[in-house]
Amino acid sequence: xxxxxxxVRNQRTAFATARGMLNAVDGVSFxxxxxxxxxxxxxxxxxxxxxxxxxxRLLPGNSVVPSDxxxxxxxxxxxxxxxxxxxxxxxxEMAIVFQDPMTSLNPVLSIGKQIMEVLMFHxxxxxxxxxxxxxxxxxxxxxxxxxxxxxxYPHQLSGGMRQxxxxxxxIACEPDLLIADEPTTALDVTVQAxxxxxxQRMVKERNMxxxxxxxxxxxxxxRCDEVAVMxxxxxxxxxxxxxxxxxxxxxxxxxxxxxxxxxxxxxxRKLDAIEGRPPDLINPPQGCPFAPRCKxxxxxxxxxxxxxxxxxxxxxxxxxxxxxxxxx
Amino acid sequence: xxxxxxxxxxxxxxDNLTVEYPLQxxxxxxxVTDFTAHVKRGETLGLVGESGCGKSSAARAxxxxxxxxxxxxxxxxxxxxxxxxRALQQxxxxxxxxxxxxxxxxxxxxxxxxxxxxxxxxxGIGTEEERTQRVAxxxxxVGLNADQxxxxxxxxxxxxxxxxxxxxxxLILEPDLLVCDEAVSALDVSVQAQVLNLLExxxxxxxxxxxxxxxxxxxxxxxxxxxxxxxxxxxxxxxDAETIYRQPVHPYTRxxxxxxxxxxxxxxxxxxxxxxxxxxxxxxxxxxxPFRTRCPRASEQCKAVMPELREITRGHIVxxxxxxxxxxx
Numbered sequence: 001x002x003x004x005x006x007x008v009r010n011q012r013t014a015f016a017t018a019r020g021m022l023n024a025v026d027g028v029s030f031x032x033x034x035x036x037x038x039x040x041x042x043x044x045x046x047x048x049x050x051x052x053x054x055x056x057r058l059l060p061g062n063s064v065v066p067s068d069x070x071x072x073x074x075x076x077x078x079x080x081x082x083x084x085x086x087x088x089x090x091x092x093e094m095a096i097v098f099q100d101p102m103t104s105l106n107p108v109l110s111i112g113k114q115i116m117e118v119l120m121f122h123x124x125x126x127x128x129x130x131x132x133x134x135x136x137x138x139x140x141x142x143x144x145x146x147x148x149x150x151x152x153y154p155h156q157l158s159g160g161m162r163q164x165x166x167x168x169x170x171i172a173c174e175p176d177l178l179i180a181d182e183p184t185t186a187l188d189v190t191v192q193a194x195x196x197x198x199x200q201r202m203v204k205e206r207n208m209x210x211x212x213x214x215x216x217x218x219x220x221x222x223r224c225d226e227v228a229v230m231x232x233x234x235x236x237x238x239x240x241x242x243x244x245x246x247x248x249x250x251x252x253x254x255x256x257x258x259x260x261x262x263x264x265x266x267x268x269r270k271l272d273a274i275e276g277r278p279p280d281l282i283n284p285p286q287g288c289p290f291a292p293r294c295k296x297x298x299x300x301x302x303x304x305x306x307x308x309x310x311x312x313x314x315x316x317x318x319x320x321x322x323x324x325x326x327x328x
Numbered sequence: 329x330x331x332x333x334x335x336x337x338x339x340x341x342x343d344n345l346t347v348e349y350p351l352q353x354x355x356x357x358x359x360v361t362d363f364t365a366h367v368k369r370g371e372t373l374g375l376v377g378e379s380g381c382g383k384s385s386a387a388r389a390x391x392x393x394x395x396x397x398x399x400x401x402x403x404x405x406x407x408x409x410x411x412x413x414r415a416l417q418q419x420x421x422x423x424x425x426x427x428x429x430x431x432x433x434x435x436x437x438x439x440x441x442x443x444x445x446x447x448x449x450x451x452g453i454g455t456e457e458e459r460t461q462r463v464a465x466x467x468x469x470v471g472l473n474a475d476q477x478x479x480x481x482x483x484x485x486x487x488x489x490x491x492x493x494x495x496x497x498x499l500i501l502e503p504d505l506l507v508c509d510e511a512v513s514a515l516d517v518s519v520q521a522q523v524l525n526l527l528e529x530x531x532x533x534x535x536x537x538x539x540x541x542x543x544x545x546x547x548x549x550x551x552x553x554x555x556x557x558x559x560x561x562x563x564x565x566x567x568d569a570e571t572i573y574r575q576p577v578h579p580y581t582r583x584x585x586x587x588x589x590x591x592x593x594x595x596x597x598x599x600x601x602x603x604x605x606x607x608x609x610x611x612x613x614x615x616x617x618p619f620r621t622r623c624p625r626a627s628e629q630c631k632a633v634m635p636e637l638r639e640i641t642r643g644h645i646v647x648x649x650x651x652x653x654x655x656x657x
Contacts, residue, residue, distance in 0.1 A: 275522070
């Protein structure tokens with residue numbers, strides 16, 4: 001086993017809303033080793049982005065996290081740190097790349113200044129060397145003419161180039177953990193491939209750990225070591241990537257996979273849609289949250305929320321997992 | 329230029345469509361240039377390409393929203409580009425559109441009955457009671473419970489349900505042509521599958537002709553009989569869906585297909601053959617072939633001469649000097 005960088009234990013994140021408490025992340029636990037990439041997939045509202053912000057401790061004021069939730073990064077429990085201490089960690093130990101590079105970059109600062117800011121704050125670098133390092137970083141992320149681009153502003157760059165800049169900022173202080181939250185969702189498909197290649201290369205070269213959050217099963221299939229599927233705020237299945245796709249146990253994962261249109265399908269194939277919609281997280285159903293939409297659900301599914309368990313690395317939260325029909 | 333010789337049963341004819349948007353200083357955005365495609369009755373033509381390729385501008389020009397700068401759009405023999413005022417409004421009953429953002433395209437202050445009944449009202453069809461009856465039937469047809477939905481407003485519905493309401497509104501006048509501009513792009517995959525299946529069913533039931541625009545190649549393949557690929561405002565390749573995905577001949581189509589991440593960890597890793605660089609600006613498109621600045625096969629000829637559209641096998645049209653397969657006799 002490699003060195004464990006991140007250990008998330010029973011993370012719960014709720015938001016106080018006018019209608020009541022909304023349990024966006026509802027008891028998520030996992031660990032992540034150096035050099036590995038964990039893919040987190042789910043549909044909107046499944047809690048994947050709130051999970052990433054819970055790890056970064058970037059939650060809004062109306063969020064509630066109980067005291068038994070722990071996020072341990074390099075042996076430090078982030079839930080016990082002050083905001084000042086957290087700021088010292090964001091950058092050198094953990095960093096995040098967001099979906100929309102136009103809103104995550106500052107429109108009135110040159111991209112060079114935005115990279116230098118990080119280097120000067122965290123690494124105590126002086127202006128001159130920081131600028132040199134900024135150019136070097138821009139070159140590393142594949143920005144053409146980095147010595148010219150360093151003085152340009154975000155609006156002068158294309159979406160793909162802006163995302164490269166956001167990645168340069170994220171890796172500037174060589175973090176141990178990089179979170180990429182839908183990093184290519186706003187980008188065209190050819191640019192997406194380039195950015196995903198870049199992220200993968202950075203993780204390998206710098207020996208980081210990465211959490212890649214996406215709604216796209218195609219993105220996780222080729223880019224992750226392990227995949228966690230989220231539904232209604234929980235991880236409902238987690239396995240090494242090949243195992244997850246080839247030996248799917250949780251009916252939700254299977255349903256999600258077969259509802260995706262594929263370029264290899266014949267034209268006009270009827271898609272296996274999942275009927276209904278995800279549950280209301282303020283008043284979740286009794287038992288398994290997927291049971292109301294599940295083709296295989298029985299009365300036993302409504303009794304209690306199934307825990308995430310299973311033999312070895314393949315875990316699933318289901319009382320009637322697929323592939324056990326014969327034994328049952 | 330007729331790229332499809334011998335086609336007599338054309339229902340929607342788009343000929344040499346050009347859309348330009350003026351900029352300051354006399355410059356122009358060349359959004360669509362010389363786009364030609366013919367669609368048969370009951371057929372779905374998919375239109376794919378990356379952002380800025382002109383697919384939405386082309387769709388809107390077909391809808392006359394706004395009118396194209398040049399070129400002709402003919403629906404069932406009627407030239408839409410020549411119509412004005414009342415005549416255009418009359419003709420619009422026959423072609424309707426669904427937009428990308430399901431929530432933004434519904435008026436938040438109107439209830440669902442009034443939203444779906446609006447086209448009937450504008451067309452002056454039926455009494456209020458008859459219209460309500462039609463709305464109820466249409467809502468049931470798109471899979472909503474009419475009794476529950478009628479009096480509610482858009483914010484009370486999910487994205488998928490709002491898209492069903494948009495479909496009901498678009499179909500209530502029983503149009504012949506339905507234009508879908510990224511109609512499922514904002515939806516989650518499980519809901520997207522529901523809406524795609526619904527569109528396929530309705531198309532069959534109502535005999536619709538469709539123009540289906542999307543950046544998602546897999547989605548387009550699912551609904552289309554034929555597929556057109558656009559790059560920087562121009563048509564690169566057009567063929568039936570099966571052929572273009574199995575045997576693309578334009579280097580750009582090949583690149584697009586290779587870039588689609590497949591939901592299969594055992595899928596062979598594919599090299600993306602693209603010269604590094606940026607999408608050229610549609611204000612200053614490159615000389616010759618628009619794709620040449622990124623094309624690994626580009627030559628001097630590509631720089632000098634814009635490749636003409638030509639039919640390399642029956643019904644398979646490409647604009648490229650160096651297509652990926654030798655020409656079949």
